[in-house]
Amino acid sequence: xxxxxxxxxxxxxxxxxxxxxxxxxxxxxxxxxxxxxxxxxxxxxxxxxxxxxxxxxxxxxxxxxxxxxxxxxxxxxxxxxxxxxxxxxxxxxxxxxxxxxxxxxxxxxxxxxxxxxxxxxxxxxxxxxxxxxxxxxxxxxxxxxxxxxxxxxxxxxxxxxxxxxxxxxxxxxxxxxxxxxxxxxxxxxxxxxxxxxxxxx
Amino acid sequence: xxxxxxxxxxxxxxxxxxxxxxxxxxxxxxxxxxxxxxxxxxxxxxxxxxxxxxxxxxxxxxxxxxxxxxxxxxxxxxxxxxxxxxxxxxxxxxxxxxxxxxxxxxxxxxxxxxxxxxxxxxxxxxxxxxxxxxxxxxxxxxxxxxxxxxxxxxxxxxxxxxxxxxxxxxxxxxxxxxxxxxxxxxxxxxxxxxxxxxxxxxxxxxxxxxxxxxxxxxxxxxxxxxxxxxxxxxxxxxx
Numbered sequence: 001x002x003x004x005x006x007x008x009x010x011x012x013x014x015x016x017x018x019x020x021x022x023x024x025x026x027x028x029x030x031x032x033x034x035x036x037x038x039x040x041x042x043x044x045x046x047x048x049x050x051x052x053x054x055x056x057x058x059x060x061x062x063x064x065x066x067x068x069x070x071x072x073x074x075x076x077x078x079x080x081x082x083x084x085x086x087x088x089x090x091x092x093x094x095x096x097x098x099x100x101x102x103x104x105x106x107x108x109x110x111x112x113x114x115x116x117x118x119x120x121x122x123x124x125x126x127x128x129x130x131x132x133x134x135x136x137x138x139x140x141x142x143x144x145x146x147x148x149x150x151x152x153x154x155x156x157x158x159x160x161x162x163x164x165x166x167x168x169x170x171x172x173x174x175x176x177x178x179x180x181x182x183x184x185x186x187x188x189x190x191x192x193x194x195x196x197x198x199x200x201x
Numbered sequence: 202x203x204x205x206x207x208x209x210x211x212x213x214x215x216x217x218x219x220x221x222x223x224x225x226x227x228x229x230x231x232x233x234x235x236x237x238x239x240x241x242x243x244x245x246x247x248x249x250x251x252x253x254x255x256x257x258x259x260x261x262x263x264x265x266x267x268x269x270x271x272x273x274x275x276x277x278x279x280x281x282x283x284x285x286x287x288x289x290x291x292x293x294x295x296x297x298x299x300x301x302x303x304x305x306x307x308x309x310x311x312x313x314x315x316x317x318x319x320x321x322x323x324x325x326x327x328x329x330x331x332x333x334x335x336x337x338x339x340x341x342x343x344x345x346x347x348x349x350x351x352x353x354x355x356x357x358x359x360x361x362x363x364x365x366x367x368x369x370x371x372x373x374x375x376x377x378x379x380x381x382x383x384x385x386x387x388x389x390x391x392x393x394x395x396x397x398x399x400x401x402x403x404x405x406x407x408x409x410x411x412x413x414x415x416x417x418x419x420x421x422x423x424x425x426x427x428x429x430x431x432x433x434x435x436x437x438x439x440x
Contacts, residue, residue: 005304026327034373103327109384109392113240113317116273126381156377165366172336173326193370197411 004047011037012047017058025055025103051106055118058106065123066095071132076139081146082195088189090180096163100169102170109171121190130155137198147200154198161190223261225251229273239317251333266321270331273318274338280309285345286290295353296409302346303401304394310376312394316383331368343368350412359412374404 015036017029030051033043048054070091078084095101112118134155140146146154165186169175229250233242235437244265250254260266284305291298309315318335326332343365350371351364359367382388392400 045300088217106326109320112386112411113320116386119387120218153378153403155350156372157404160373160377161370164369167373168336168339171323171326174333174336177351189366190370193411196413197407199289 002011006044010046011064012054013058016048016054017049017062020055020058020100025059025107028055030054046180052111052138056104056111056121059100060108060121060125061105063095063098063101067092067125068128068132070095071129074133074136076136082191083141085158085191085194086187089191090183093162093178093183093187094180095168097166097178097183100182102177106171130159133158144200146198157197158194161194162183162187164190219261222251222253226258227275229287230268231276231391234269234272235314238313239265239321244251244268247351263274266325268332269319269321270335273314274335276314277309277338281342284309285342286354288346288349295358296405298349299371299405299408300398301373301410302402303405304398307375307392307401308381309392311379311383311397312354313391316391320384346371358415360414362412367408370411371404371408374408375401377404 012033016028016033019033019036023032028051030044031153033054037044048057070088073091074088075084108117108121111123122177125182130152134151136152137158138151141148141151141154166175166178170178215305226247228241230247233250242265244258247268248258251258258268262271284302287305288298288302291301304377310319322332322335347364347368350359350367353359353362354361354367379397381393383391
């Protein structure tokens with residue numbers, strides 16, 4: 001067996017990302033990916049044992065980075081907390097409910113029965129995102145914009161409220177995708193109810 | 202916390218023979234799935250216990266996944282009808298009623314079988330219609346919860362708003378702390394009653410603050426800034 005190289009791994013990831021973007025997860029095939037990079041099918045499988053694993057590496061990483069950038073842009077010194085949360089919610093859900101992110105989320109949940117993919121996803125995405133949101137909320141509490149409460153629980157409540165109207169529908173395939181402009185009402189209602197629960201008056 | 206599904210075999214003379222068979226399959230499958238999980242239970246084993254051929258089982262249920270979903274949805278319906286009766290019968294303070302209801306729902310949905318059924322539904326969502334069937338059951342539950350909330354809005358215990366939206370919010374808050382780590386198998390053990398009760402208490406507290414009647418706003422507006430009590434009666438609402 002030839003030694004694996006990082007350059008080759010990156011080339012595969014890049015080609016795979018292209019194929020997934022072009023034809024979507026269901027229709028993408030390992031042979032198509034192999035054709036783009038050249039080399040044998042065995043080499044490809046040597047790097048990534050299945051299409052699922054490859055898709056996870058490509059999409060999960062990309063989406064987690066996008067989400068963390070959005071959370072990272074939360075400004076704890078913003079004068080208008082509500083506006084800040086609305087802006088954040090809109091961007092966050094737009095990424096979360098993109099067809100690729102929905103597919104990767106379903107895959108992670110399905111695969112977590114058999115592998116540690118769920119754990120990896122939780123540690124790489126869920127935990128750091130919750131921590132960043134909690135840190136933002138902690139600062140908002142400190143300057144008196146929110147009542148004092150456990151910021152970690154508040155963060156989890158905020159994120160769950162943002163997903164309260166659409167998560168089940170999306171994961172269970174009742175709706176396939178959500179257009180960003182359909183999100184503003186969902187986000188507004190979630191932020192309103194979060195602030196009602198956590199705001200100081 | 203968990204009710205076994207009981208099928209009533211053959212007591213009704215109008216029940217067709219194939220229905221009896223179907224129920225026998227469901228009953229046996231349910232017992233096996235609960236005892237040993239989805240992966241370790243095979244259609245052959247179910248068929249051997251029910252009697253008859255494997256072809257008979259497949260004529261009722263095209264796949265093990267569908268049989269599993271059918272079993273677990275029957276358990277879900279059975280369970281919910283009991284819990285909801287409890288919720289509807291409760292009078293007075295909605296906090297205690299919602300806490301009990303929330304804890305009970307969490308105990309149920311965090312059970313290994315129900316976590317497994319959710320995973321399977323989500324896994325199959327792109328391919329089959331079972332995810333939609335499951336969603337319909339969830340919607341039926343939500344309708345009943347929103348009826349409860351609607352009655353509390355009428356009587357002034359909660360502020361007026363869309364009761365279905367409020368039910369979505371309550372559901373999301375209840376699941377917020379516990380469900381994802383279970384779905385992703387970050388933890389293997391099911392939460393105990395103490396843990397679900399705590400999650401339900403925090404969820405219901407946040408929910409009730411958010412949906413407190415508007416009259417409480419006046420009290421909280423007069424509250425001195427430096428005071429940092431957590432008493433719900435002093436909390437306010439925004440539209």
